[in-house]
Amino acid sequence: MIKVGVVGGTGYTGVELLRLLAQHPQTELTSITSRGEAGTSVAEMFPSLRGHVGLKFVDPSEASLNKCDLVFFATPNGIAMQQTQALLDAGVRVIDLAADFRIKDVKVWEHWYGMTHASPALISEAVYGLPEVNRAMIRNARLVANPGCYPTATQLGFLPLMEAGCVETGHLIADAKSGVSGAGRKAETNILFSEASDNFKAYGVPGHRHLPEIRQGLSAAAGHSVGLTFVPHLTPMIRGIHATLYARITREEDFQSLFETRYADEPFVDVLPPKSHPETRSVRAANTCRIAVHRPQGGDTLVILSVIDNLVKGAAGQAVQNMNIMFDFDECLGLSQVPVLP
Amino acid sequence: MIKVGVVGGTGYTGVELLRLLAQHPQTELTSITSRGEAGTSVAEMFPSLRGHVGLKFVDPSEASLNKCDLVFFATPNGIAMQQTQALLDAGVRVIDLAADFRIKDVKVWEHWYGMTHASPALISEAVYGLPEVNRAMIRNARLVANPGCYPTATQLGFLPLMEAGCVETGHLIADAKSGVSGAGRKAETNILFSEASDNFKAYGVPGHRHLPEIRQGLSAAAGHSVGLTFVPHLTPMIRGIHATLYARITREEDFQSLFETRYADEPFVDVLPPKSHPETRSVRAANTCRIAVHRPQGGDTLVILSVIDNLVKGAAGQAVQNMNIMFDFDECLGLSQVPVLP
């Protein structure tokens, strides 16, 4: 049993983390901080947690996070980088669900996030928390940078191809579609029900922050710098990411086998049979990524379909998976929920 | 560990039952029958169950249901009444999620369901499976008639008032709204996405089959026959029932306390603080009924708000709760899922 703190529990990744931690048998949730909601009972704000989470939000200054074994940051970008060093110094391990430690090149990070990084020294220590790539390093990490939602779906879909070196890597295309919860729980006009419902649009086509994160991961897997066109879209559903990935074949392979073999031992990546079309709802509320491999009409373009729940494998679930690895729990502990369908 | 069979697992109550049973530590699912889908793997039909349910659908004739400790019927109305007697004779206990054994007056049943009842002799033995009313009888029942979705939300909302005798019972009003999954997984035009989405309508106002079921339960609680106007509506969401209930006060009471006291020991009924408005999503995918008690402007009309997930507390979850009671498991076993929000 470990003591766990959550910084910033009022957004969607926060409440999802609480949902999962409430069902985890080896964690004791000791404090949840929120500057704005200090004193409010968590279950009053999120009635779904009535009977499951008895805590109140506390002000960060009174949270005694130093006594935790692990602290999750479910905060906006730019918060974790200010507080992590002190926690590490106190012997607390940290998982940041925001983007502060995901990009290794601090200049690139500062360009895309529009801030000066407050702890550049920690960036190289931070382990990028994609267990399917970095499991061994995660185990011993003090600081894990939990991947973004689009980057998780996209990287898991492209990884076997990058590692095998069998497609052209200069012109990868990722056409990704996200449910609206990916935009967070912020009072913004463009994600109102009456704006986002019964509607579909692309956004950020000139450039989206997840582009450098994906490119970094794919380049590492390929062993050289890759080129990527990344187009995110907003689709009128709450949860789910569907990444449709395109790559041109440069060397023949049994691509289905390539994927099945690569993920044979992965508990949370499920390669579907040939000709499948994974639905986002098939992973709703679960920590699974489902992937299908297509080669339309036997041509030279591969189409990979990759789906996750953006709040689970794309955020809070992957964070719990990382926690399980870091503390030597069964990797699936507390993550065996069956997807909710319909 | 008990052996469990499911008859008819291809509808929404069926797949929901499988989701819950897959997470239940004391049940072994031995067979799932489907005439139309015999031979199909369950996980092929419902990819959400990949990795959780390894069975194939089998033809009823090959299911060896006689060897089960318990059989659930997740079939259309009129099936369970044909097969239950044989199972009981073989020592198998039965929970029917359809309506075959819910109405005590066989004439009333035959009128509303438009069929001749095939096992009228079993009707009196069947226990109506609303644990908040019939827990003791459920414990020893061979045959449980699992309540309908509207009847569960409506009865739990009205029960304390009926039992206390403090409202006029001749003119109760239940204005109920259901998600579309309540209509089942049938290929019918009126529940297509393009028909039911971005739309709201009442249906069955001249008369709905759940009316006699609700009236029977409320009359039993009141100790005399009650009058009820029941208007169901279809609302564009997948899961959830919201019942808005109206009754005129005939005797002053502390109505909030009345409800809190009545349900103080009920693990799956949650009475919210005064002035609350329960949302259906606050119980999504969980076996909870949340209730709020209002008396607008201090007038003489009470307004009770009662929400459930129609597939869980309104169907499969309540069936598992009944199973837990029947087999002396902890009543909450396998039913501790935290609601999925957002």
Added chain:
Amino acid sequence: MIKVGVVGGTGYTGVELLRLLAQHPQTELTSITSRGEAGTSVAEMFPSLRGHVGLKFVDPSEASLNKCDLVFFATPNGIAMQQTQALLDAGVRVIDLAADFRIKDVKVWEHWYGMTHASPALISEAVYGLPEVNRAMIRNARLVANPGCYPTATQLGFLPLMEAGCVETGHLIADAKSGVSGAGRKAETNILFSEASDNFKAYGVPGHRHLPEIRQGLSAAAGHSVGLTFVPHLTPMIRGIHATLYARITREEDFQSLFETRYADEPFVDVLPPKSHPETRSVRAANTCRIAVHRPQGGDTLVILSVIDNLVKGAAGQAVQNMNIMFDFDECLGLSQVPVLP
């Protein structure tokens, strides 16, 4: 051809008004004001209007509204009451789509709206713009108070019964469901897509501002003060209101005929055949109210179903209808759009 100005065109009633005015053959839209968006092209903010509305938002101070024949206020409550007198003095007629002039008793208004009224003297002059009741007075009005959305659907559903005096008026019940656009285009957390989608809830049960407005209208029709329980709900669709109305019969009538006769000459009220269930989408984007009359099982409780598009007959469409009456245009001019289904 009349000159028309719109004050506050950035909300949903505003953009809907622009949609309708752009198709109206007898209006010239001369200015649209917005403090926050002055200088922005209307079509940049609402791309649906590209090619239809060429204006930019202007600051109210530069709008020359005095030169208009008619000014619509599509503003939050409390704005029109500050500016109307000056416009009237300049000979401009005014239709207020907000609530400033709807309630005749200024004390009641100030209680429910939490403000001191800035022009109490105008309240008695203002004509409540429900054409089905006040057509003659609207024709000559300088100032029209356009009704609220819930009040329109509810009053049209109850009116024939109030006027005929055949139901108990002390305990009317209006259980109303609204699409989310009824909450306006405001950056508020509770109407985000991820909060309001796949969810259903009541709100404002202790008291909602439309209650006194409805009660005032029904009392006028009945000739005495009526009692009303009004429960609004939020349903996950963009447009539409469905009011389910309950009243106890005190005198036998042919209720179907009563409604058909009352609305026989009304171009925008459509009484459906017996046993109908009007859907909100059957009036989507059109200025029609559809009504069905039910008497379940021949009992003594009437159930009236009344649907409108909250942005059209519940706001902008009714405003245009009032304009047509005020300026002696054909009442249906510019309002003949066929509902958009599916």
Added chain:
Amino acid sequence: MIKVGVVGGTGYTGVELLRLLAQHPQTELTSITSRGEAGTSVAEMFPSLRGHVGLKFVDPSEASLNKCDLVFFATPNGIAMQQTQALLDAGVRVIDLAADFRIKDVKVWEHWYGMTHASPALISEAVYGLPEVNRAMIRNARLVANPGCYPTATQLGFLPLMEAGCVETGHLIADAKSGVSGAGRKAETNILFSEASDNFKAYGVPGHRHLPEIRQGLSAAAGHSVGLTFVPHLTPMIRGIHATLYARITREEDFQSLFETRYADEPFVDVLPPKSHPETRSVRAANTCRIAVHRPQGGDTLVILSVIDNLVKGAAGQAVQNMNIMFDFDECLGLSQVPVLP
């Protein structure tokens, strides 16, 4: 004023055609046929048409279609090809909204549609009804093959590039997303609300019938055979198609100008300013295609975004546009509806 008949008016393209024809000042709708619904009033089936369409469905055998000036086929594939010759022989012009006459190579058609073509002789006479390409030929056509929804959005997005010859045409990618109404009004399980809502998936990745239609159109524009990967997706909205198109640049151009110039005189194609992201709702219920041109990070991959309402510019609206051209009406007659937003 021309006499118009509609064969098969019970699907979504049918009811949409009726919505538009009801508002068209130069057409008299003389008969609507339906084998299954003969005798039913159209407005009973589609209450949105009450007050706008007074006809009943008639059996095809009694429809006197020979007396029409124009007959629309809003039927499943394979019907129009059986009846068109007789109508043409009687001097009636025909617009087929299905796919019977879209593909010039009858072998290709028979392969993808799985039927033997009943009128191969008519294929070469049929004019493909994309006015932006074939306006002159449409004017004199006896038989117009109205384009599919995906093909309209995709071709309009790629056309300027094909004609200019400035991109690699061997590996075009069209990642397209459709609202559920594109699947028609058929009682099929996979398009039920509870299946298609809050969900996103690709389908038909191995091959979709619209692929050869798009390839044919793009090849004609390019002057040589093109290669295309086409991946359609189902998105949880009623109406709308969003095509995201990818092509590699082979020759520098001012691509924004290229598109603006190409469509400068087109009444129903709207090229948005640079950096725009068209939303499907910005064309909801209107006959407009909106297009944005992107070149992310100045790289060598173009991203074109193209949106239409699948039932209007993608079906019924384009059919009316073709009718206007064929009968020398103003091309925009009856098609000036402002998009419905929100």
